[in-house]
Amino acid sequence: MSNVPGPEKTQYWNGARLERFYPVSAIVNHMALNITIISYEDRLEFGIVGCRRTLPSMQRLLQYLDDALLELETDLGMSPPHKRQSKRAKQALSE
Known part of the structure; x- marks a missing residue:
């Protein structure tokens, strides 16, 4: 599990407001689950990736x-x- 502090202020990309940030990680050898959390403005966003064989x-x-x-x-x-x-x-x- 990891928590990545994100920006507290609204972010823009080419003039468009970024409404959400979704963290994505990868499963590597001998890892069954990865949970990544990122904060943005006043929210927390969760990214969850798991091995189907281990966590069906x-x-x-x-x-x-x-x-x-x-x-x-x-x-x-x-x-x-x-x-x-x-x-x-x-x-x-x-x-």
Whole structure:
């Protein structure tokens, strides 16, 4: 897992506002999972890459991460936007 501090101010590319930064990493020998986090403005963006042979249900991991972040926001008194779970996410959790 790594956390890459990103810019705190809005960035532009050829005059277009950059709305998001998405970190992407690679899996190398003897590594099953890589989680990279980058901050941009007032947000954190997550990039998750995993070996399918070692971690066959990455969707389940994403749901656990989403649940943990929701719990943290609730504990901190923040009101996160309500998101409906996709059919794909529900199906992955039922496997």
